[in-house]
Amino acid sequence: MTNYKAPMRDIRFAMKEVLGFDTHYASLPGGEDASPEMVDAILDEFAKFCENALVPINRSGDEEGCHWNDGVVNTPHGFKEAYRLYADGGWASVTGAADYGGQGLPSSLGRVLSEMLTAANTGFALYTAGQSGAIETLAEFGTHEQRSLYERKLIDGSWNATMCLTEPHCGTDLGLLRTKAEPNQDGSYNITGTKIFITGGEHDLTENIVHIVLARLPDAPEGTKGISLFIVPKYLCDDGNLRERNSVRCGSIEHKMGIKASATCVMNFDGAKGYLLGESNRGLMAMFTFMNASRIAAATQGVAHAELGFQKSLAYARERLQMRAPTGPQNPNGPADPIIVHPDVRRMLLTQKAFAEGNRLLIYYLSQQLDLAERGNDEATRNAAKSQLDFLTPIAKAFASETGFEAANQGLQCFGGHGYIREWGMEQNVRDARIAMLYEGTTGVQALDLLGRKVLGAGLITLQTFINQIDVFCDLEAEHQTLGPLLAKLRELTTEWQTMTLNIGERARSNPEEVGAASVNYLMYCGYVCLAYLWAQSAAVAARKLESGTAEPEFYRSKILTAQFYFNHLLPRTRTCVQVINAGAESLMTLSAEHFQF
The missing domain is CATH 1.20.140.10 (Butyryl-CoA Dehydrogenase, subunit A, domain 3)
Known part of the structure; x- marks a missing residue:
C-alpha cells in the first residue's frame, strides 16, 4: 500500500518556477529571512515530519477516533506524541510575529506547509488550523497585553485555539445567534450560550485552549451589527500561568462521516469569563x-x-x-x-x-x-x-x-x-x-458571496482587474506556438466571462432570484477559468525549460500534456455552467413549496 509522500518537486515547481516565490519573498519587507536556502530547508524538514510522524497514525486515528467522557476528550493513540514533536519542532511558530516569539516568516510559507500537514493526516492538521487563525485575528485586533499572553502561547504551540460561531439554531445566519456576554466590573464579561461543530473544542494535546467566541452584549443592536468577539480561555491565567478552570465545558463530540480523529465538539459556556477582542458590536468583522x-x-x-x-x-x-x-x-x-x-x-x-x-x-x-x-x-x-x-x-x-x-x-x-x-x-x-x-x-454560501458581493456588489471592478491580468499574460506569450490554442481559448473565455456577468446583473435588476439561481455555476465557471490561466502559465514555464535544455524533460513535458488535458477535457465543463446560468431562475422557482412531493 502506498503512503503519502510530500510532492516536493511539484511544490517547488509551483512556488519557484511558476509563481516566483524567491523573488516575491525578497521583495517583502522583512522577507529577507525567507531565503531560498532557508525555505528549502524548512520544506524538506517539514516533509520528513509529516511522512514520519503523521502518516503512520492517519489510518489508526480514523479507526480509533476520539473519546469523550464527562466533558474530557482524549485524542487517538499517538496524537499527543506527534503534537509534542510538532510544537517542539517550532512548526507552530513559523509565520508568527517575531515580537511574540515567532519566526516572522511570510504567511504563504505556512500555507504551503499546511498542504503537506493536511495530506499526511487531516484529523491532526485540524487541531493546528485554529492556532493560525487565532494568531492572525489576535495580530490584527488584539491589544498588546492580549497578544503578549495569548498569541505568544499559541505561537510556541503550548496552547491551542478554536473558532466558536455556530449555534444549534443558527449556522450561516449569524445574526440569529443568542450567546450572551454580560459585562463585569473588572472589564471582563460572562459568556453564556452553546456553540456546536467546534473543531478541537476540547482535547488533550495542549495545556490550554483559547476559544474565540461570538456573543451579543445586553444593549447590542439586532442582527449582525450587534455581535462582539471575545477571548474565552479554557483555563484562566495570570502572565501565562494557569489558574482555575473557566466555566466552559464540552457537552459531547459529534459522530461524523469522516475526520474522526478530529474532535468536533458541542461547547457549553456557562457564565465563562471572557475578554473583548476588538471593538464592541464589530465582532463579525x-x-x-x-x-x-x-x-x-x-x-x-x-x-x-x-x-x-x-x-x-x-x-x-x-x-x-x-x-x-x-x-x-x-x-x-x-x-x-x-x-x-x-x-x-x-x-x-x-x-x-x-x-x-x-x-x-x-x-x-x-x-x-x-x-x-x-x-x-x-x-x-x-x-x-x-x-x-x-x-x-x-x-x-x-x-x-x-x-x-x-x-x-x-x-x-x-x-x-x-x-x-x-x-x-x-x-x-x-x-x-x-x-x-x-x-x-x-x-452555495461562497457562490452568493462571490457573485452578489465580490463581483456585482463591487461593480465588476475585482473581476475586471483579474481578467486584465489574464489578458496581459496572453499578450506576453502571444508568440509562443506551443501555447497558441490555450491562449486563444483563454481570451475567448475572458470575453464570455465579462458578458455573462453583465447579463446576470441585468436580469437581477428585475428579478433578485437570478443571482442565487446562477451563483454556484458562476463560481465553478470562475474556478475553471482561474485554473486554465494557471495551467497556461505552467505550460509556458515548461515550454521555455524544454527549449533551453533541461535534465528533466519528462517532468516538463508532463506539465504541457496535463495542461492540454485540462483544456480539452475539463475546461469544456464551462459550457454546461453557461447553459445553466442562461436558463435563469424560472424553472427553479416556479414550483411552489407545497408542490414538492415524495
Whole structure:
C-alpha cells in the first residue's frame, strides 16, 4: 500500500518556477529571512515530519477516533506524541510575529506547509488550523497585553485555539445567534450560550485552549451589527500561568462521516469569563479574519485530498493487472496489462493530477496575495492584494474543495471494489474530503458571496482587474506556438466571462432570484477559468525549460500534456455552467413549496 509522500518537486515547481516565490519573498519587507536556502530547508524538514510522524497514525486515528467522557476528550493513540514533536519542532511558530516569539516568516510559507500537514493526516492538521487563525485575528485586533499572553502561547504551540460561531439554531445566519456576554466590573464579561461543530473544542494535546467566541452584549443592536468577539480561555491565567478552570465545558463530540480523529465538539459556556477582542458590536468583522484563514485552509484541504488520492491510485494503476490495452498487449509476459494503459483510467488519473496541481497553484497564488496584503511596500500594493483576496477566496474555497472531493472519488474509482475497502485508505480520503465543501461556508454560501458581493456588489471592478491580468499574460506569450490554442481559448473565455456577468446583473435588476439561481455555476465557471490561466502559465514555464535544455524533460513535458488535458477535457465543463446560468431562475422557482412531493 502506498503512503503519502510530500510532492516536493511539484511544490517547488509551483512556488519557484511558476509563481516566483524567491523573488516575491525578497521583495517583502522583512522577507529577507525567507531565503531560498532557508525555505528549502524548512520544506524538506517539514516533509520528513509529516511522512514520519503523521502518516503512520492517519489510518489508526480514523479507526480509533476520539473519546469523550464527562466533558474530557482524549485524542487517538499517538496524537499527543506527534503534537509534542510538532510544537517542539517550532512548526507552530513559523509565520508568527517575531515580537511574540515567532519566526516572522511570510504567511504563504505556512500555507504551503499546511498542504503537506493536511495530506499526511487531516484529523491532526485540524487541531493546528485554529492556532493560525487565532494568531492572525489576535495580530490584527488584539491589544498588546492580549497578544503578549495569548498569541505568544499559541505561537510556541503550548496552547491551542478554536473558532466558536455556530449555534444549534443558527449556522450561516449569524445574526440569529443568542450567546450572551454580560459585562463585569473588572472589564471582563460572562459568556453564556452553546456553540456546536467546534473543531478541537476540547482535547488533550495542549495545556490550554483559547476559544474565540461570538456573543451579543445586553444593549447590542439586532442582527449582525450587534455581535462582539471575545477571548474565552479554557483555563484562566495570570502572565501565562494557569489558574482555575473557566466555566466552559464540552457537552459531547459529534459522530461524523469522516475526520474522526478530529474532535468536533458541542461547547457549553456557562457564565465563562471572557475578554473583548476588538471593538464592541464589530465582532463579525474581526471574526472574518479568522474565517477567511479557515476558508483558505478548507481550499488547501481540497488540494491535499486530490494529491493523496492521486498518489495512491497512480501507484495502484501501475501495478494492478486487468485486461489488455486496446492497441495490443503492453505486458506480454504477464496475464494482463496494468490498468494505467486503459483510456478511462488515464482520464481519472489525469483529472486528479490536473486538479491537485492546478488548485495547488491557485492556493499558492492566493497566499502570495496574503503576503502582499500584510507586508506590501505601500498602501496601493496592500489594497490591490486585499481586493484580489476578496475576489479569489470564495472561488478557491468552493472550487478547490468541490474538485478535491471529485478527485478523491476518482482515486477510489481507480481501485474498483478495493477502493471501497478500508485497508487501502481510499474510502477514508473520500470521507475526510467531504467536509471541506460544508464548513466555513458551503459552496452555495461562497457562490452568493462571490457573485452578489465580490463581483456585482463591487461593480465588476475585482473581476475586471483579474481578467486584465489574464489578458496581459496572453499578450506576453502571444508568440509562443506551443501555447497558441490555450491562449486563444483563454481570451475567448475572458470575453464570455465579462458578458455573462453583465447579463446576470441585468436580469437581477428585475428579478433578485437570478443571482442565487446562477451563483454556484458562476463560481465553478470562475474556478475553471482561474485554473486554465494557471495551467497556461505552467505550460509556458515548461515550454521555455524544454527549449533551453533541461535534465528533466519528462517532468516538463508532463506539465504541457496535463495542461492540454485540462483544456480539452475539463475546461469544456464551462459550457454546461453557461447553459445553466442562461436558463435563469424560472424553472427553479416556479414550483411552489407545497408542490414538492415524495
